[in-house]
Amino acid sequence: MRKSISIFLLCCFALYHFGYYVAYFSFRFQIENDWMEKIYNDGQAGLGEKLLEIPLTVPYMADEEEFRATNTTFEKDGQTYRAIKQRYVNDTLQIVYVPDTATRMLDNTIKLWVSSLVQDELPDSGSNSLLVKFITKDYTQPSNEIDFALNIETENNYIGFIFSPYKDYQTNLKSPPPESV
Numbered sequence: 607m608r609k610s611i612s613i614f615l616l617c618c619f620a621l622y623h624f625g626y627y628v629a630y631f632s633f634r635f636q637i638e639n640d641w642m643e644k645i646y647n648d649g650q651a652g653l654g655e656k657l658l659e660i661p662l663t664v665p666y667m668a669d670e671e672e673f674r675a676t677n678t679t680f681e682k683d684g685q686t687y688r689a690i691k692q693r694y695v696n697d698t699l700q701i702v703y704v705p706d707t708a709t710r711m712l713d714n715t716i717k718l719w720v721s722s723l724v725q726d727e728l729p730d731s732g733s734n735s736l737l738v739k740f741i742t743k744d745y746t747q748p749s750n751e752i753d754f755a756l757n758i759e760t761e762n763n764y765i766g767f768i769f770s771p772y773k774d775y776q777t778n779l780k781s782p783p784p785e786s787v
Contacts, residue, residue, distance in 0.1 A: 626720060637708045641688060645677050645690050658700070669696065669781065673700075674692060675691060676692045
Protein backbone atom coordinates (compact mmCIF):
# COMPACT_ATOMS: atom_id res chain seq x y z
CA MET A 607 0.00 0.00 0.00
CA ARG A 608 2.77 2.43 0.92
CA LYS A 609 4.68 1.60 -2.23
CA SER A 610 1.70 2.32 -4.51
CA ILE A 611 0.97 5.62 -2.71
CA SER A 612 4.59 6.71 -3.01
CA ILE A 613 4.62 5.85 -6.73
CA PHE A 614 1.36 7.79 -7.20
CA LEU A 615 2.78 10.83 -5.38
CA LEU A 616 5.98 10.62 -7.43
CA CYS A 617 3.89 10.58 -10.63
CA CYS A 618 1.91 13.62 -9.41
CA PHE A 619 5.14 15.45 -8.63
CA ALA A 620 6.57 14.62 -12.07
CA LEU A 621 3.36 15.67 -13.80
CA TYR A 622 3.32 18.95 -11.88
CA HIS A 623 6.89 19.85 -12.82
CA PHE A 624 7.23 18.25 -16.27
CA GLY A 625 3.63 18.12 -17.48
CA TYR A 626 4.17 21.15 -19.69
CA TYR A 627 6.32 18.97 -21.97
CA VAL A 628 3.45 16.54 -22.43
CA ALA A 629 0.99 19.39 -22.96
CA TYR A 630 3.30 21.28 -25.32
CA PHE A 631 4.12 18.35 -27.58
CA SER A 632 0.57 16.94 -27.67
CA PHE A 633 -1.00 20.33 -28.48
CA ARG A 634 1.76 21.08 -31.00
CA PHE A 635 1.07 17.74 -32.70
CA GLN A 636 -2.65 18.55 -32.79
CA ILE A 637 -2.00 21.98 -34.31
CA GLU A 638 0.25 20.48 -37.00
CA ASN A 639 -2.39 17.88 -37.87
CA ASP A 640 -5.07 20.57 -38.14
CA TRP A 641 -2.90 22.63 -40.49
CA MET A 642 -2.05 19.60 -42.61
CA GLU A 643 -5.76 18.85 -42.96
CA LYS A 644 -6.58 22.45 -43.86
CA ILE A 645 -3.78 22.86 -46.39
CA TYR A 646 -3.54 19.50 -48.12
CA ASN A 647 -7.15 18.32 -48.00
CA ASP A 648 -9.20 21.49 -48.32
CA GLY A 649 -6.76 23.52 -50.38
CA GLN A 650 -7.69 26.70 -48.52
CA ALA A 651 -6.24 27.66 -45.16
CA GLY A 652 -8.53 30.57 -44.36
CA LEU A 653 -8.83 34.28 -44.66
CA GLY A 654 -6.14 36.88 -44.40
CA GLU A 655 -3.76 35.41 -46.96
CA LYS A 656 -0.78 37.62 -47.76
CA LEU A 657 1.95 37.32 -50.37
CA LEU A 658 5.64 37.51 -49.53
CA GLU A 659 8.17 37.80 -52.34
CA ILE A 660 11.77 36.83 -51.68
CA PRO A 661 14.36 37.54 -54.39
CA LEU A 662 16.20 34.26 -54.82
CA THR A 663 18.43 33.16 -57.67
CA VAL A 664 18.66 29.41 -58.09
CA PRO A 665 20.57 28.17 -61.13
CA TYR A 666 18.59 25.94 -63.50
CA MET A 667 15.37 26.35 -61.49
CA ALA A 668 12.35 26.29 -63.78
CA ASP A 669 9.55 28.80 -63.33
CA GLU A 670 6.36 27.37 -61.85
CA GLU A 671 3.01 28.45 -63.21
CA GLU A 672 0.86 27.33 -60.27
CA PHE A 673 1.32 27.55 -56.53
CA ARG A 674 2.11 24.31 -54.75
CA ALA A 675 0.97 23.50 -51.22
CA THR A 676 3.49 23.79 -48.40
CA ASN A 677 3.25 23.68 -44.63
CA THR A 678 6.00 25.68 -42.92
CA THR A 679 6.05 27.89 -39.85
CA PHE A 680 8.11 31.07 -39.77
CA GLU A 681 8.41 34.19 -37.68
CA LYS A 682 8.27 37.70 -39.11
CA ASP A 683 8.36 40.89 -37.04
CA GLY A 684 7.74 38.92 -33.82
CA GLN A 685 4.57 37.25 -35.17
CA THR A 686 4.17 33.58 -36.10
CA TYR A 687 2.96 32.82 -39.62
CA ARG A 688 2.23 29.65 -41.61
CA ALA A 689 3.31 29.39 -45.26
CA ILE A 690 0.57 27.54 -47.14
CA LYS A 691 1.56 27.94 -50.81
CA GLN A 692 4.72 28.76 -52.70
CA ARG A 693 6.10 29.01 -56.22
CA TYR A 694 9.28 30.11 -57.95
CA VAL A 695 8.87 32.69 -60.74
CA ASN A 696 11.44 35.02 -62.37
CA ASP A 697 14.15 34.58 -59.71
CA THR A 698 11.61 35.26 -56.96
CA LEU A 699 10.20 32.86 -54.41
CA GLN A 700 6.56 33.81 -53.81
CA ILE A 701 5.06 32.60 -50.54
CA VAL A 702 1.38 32.85 -49.57
CA TYR A 703 1.07 32.93 -45.77
CA VAL A 704 -1.53 33.33 -43.04
CA PRO A 705 -1.19 34.24 -39.35
CA ASP A 706 -0.74 31.20 -37.10
CA THR A 707 -2.54 32.25 -33.94
CA ALA A 708 -2.82 28.75 -32.48
CA THR A 709 0.96 28.25 -32.31
CA ARG A 710 1.48 31.73 -30.87
CA MET A 711 -1.17 31.15 -28.19
CA LEU A 712 0.36 27.75 -27.32
CA ASP A 713 3.82 29.29 -26.92
CA ASN A 714 2.47 32.12 -24.76
CA THR A 715 0.49 29.69 -22.58
CA ILE A 716 3.51 27.44 -22.02
CA LYS A 717 5.69 30.46 -21.19
CA LEU A 718 3.14 31.63 -18.62
CA TRP A 719 2.93 28.13 -17.16
CA VAL A 720 6.71 27.84 -16.83
CA SER A 721 7.03 31.32 -15.35
CA SER A 722 4.36 30.47 -12.74
CA LEU A 723 6.34 27.35 -11.78
CA VAL A 724 9.63 29.23 -11.58
CA GLN A 725 8.25 32.35 -9.88
CA ASP A 726 8.01 30.57 -6.50
CA GLU A 727 11.68 29.58 -6.59
CA LEU A 728 13.09 33.03 -7.40
CA PRO A 729 14.30 35.42 -4.70
CA ASP A 730 12.48 38.73 -4.37
CA SER A 731 14.43 41.29 -6.37
CA GLY A 732 13.71 43.83 -9.09
CA SER A 733 15.12 41.81 -12.01
CA ASN A 734 12.81 38.78 -11.73
CA SER A 735 11.12 39.42 -15.06
CA LEU A 736 14.43 39.33 -16.92
CA LEU A 737 15.46 36.13 -15.16
CA VAL A 738 12.09 34.49 -15.91
CA LYS A 739 12.57 35.23 -19.63
CA PHE A 740 15.93 33.44 -19.63
CA ILE A 741 14.63 30.46 -17.66
CA THR A 742 11.57 30.18 -19.90
CA LYS A 743 13.85 29.89 -22.92
CA ASP A 744 15.52 26.89 -21.28
CA TYR A 745 12.18 25.17 -20.70
CA THR A 746 10.65 25.62 -24.15
CA GLN A 747 11.78 23.60 -27.14
CA PRO A 748 12.92 25.38 -30.31
CA SER A 749 10.95 24.47 -33.40
CA ASN A 750 12.73 22.03 -35.67
CA GLU A 751 11.15 21.89 -39.10
CA ILE A 752 13.67 19.45 -40.56
CA ASP A 753 12.17 16.11 -41.51
CA PHE A 754 14.58 13.24 -40.94
CA ALA A 755 12.38 10.62 -42.59
CA LEU A 756 14.19 8.28 -44.92
CA ASN A 757 13.12 8.43 -48.52
CA ILE A 758 13.73 4.87 -49.62
CA GLU A 759 12.85 4.22 -53.23
CA THR A 760 12.46 0.83 -54.78
CA GLU A 761 15.41 -0.09 -56.92
CA ASN A 762 14.67 -0.54 -60.60
CA ASN A 763 16.01 -3.75 -62.08
CA TYR A 764 17.59 -2.68 -65.32
CA ILE A 765 19.18 -5.11 -67.72
CA GLY A 766 22.86 -4.30 -68.00
CA PHE A 767 24.85 -1.51 -66.40
CA ILE A 768 23.72 2.10 -66.62
CA PHE A 769 26.58 4.51 -66.15
CA SER A 770 24.57 7.44 -64.69
CA PRO A 771 23.72 8.40 -61.11
CA TYR A 772 20.32 9.81 -62.14
CA LYS A 773 17.23 7.64 -61.98
CA ASP A 774 14.84 9.88 -63.90
CA TYR A 775 16.06 10.83 -67.36
CA GLN A 776 12.93 12.74 -68.32
CA THR A 777 12.91 16.37 -67.20
CA ASN A 778 10.07 18.83 -67.33
CA LEU A 779 12.15 21.94 -67.88
CA LYS A 780 10.33 24.56 -69.89
CA SER A 781 13.27 26.88 -70.43
CA PRO A 782 16.66 26.29 -72.02
CA PRO A 783 19.82 26.45 -69.91
CA PRO A 784 21.58 29.80 -69.66
CA GLU A 785 24.09 30.64 -72.34
CA SER A 786 27.62 31.77 -71.58
CA VAL A 787 28.51 35.24 -72.78
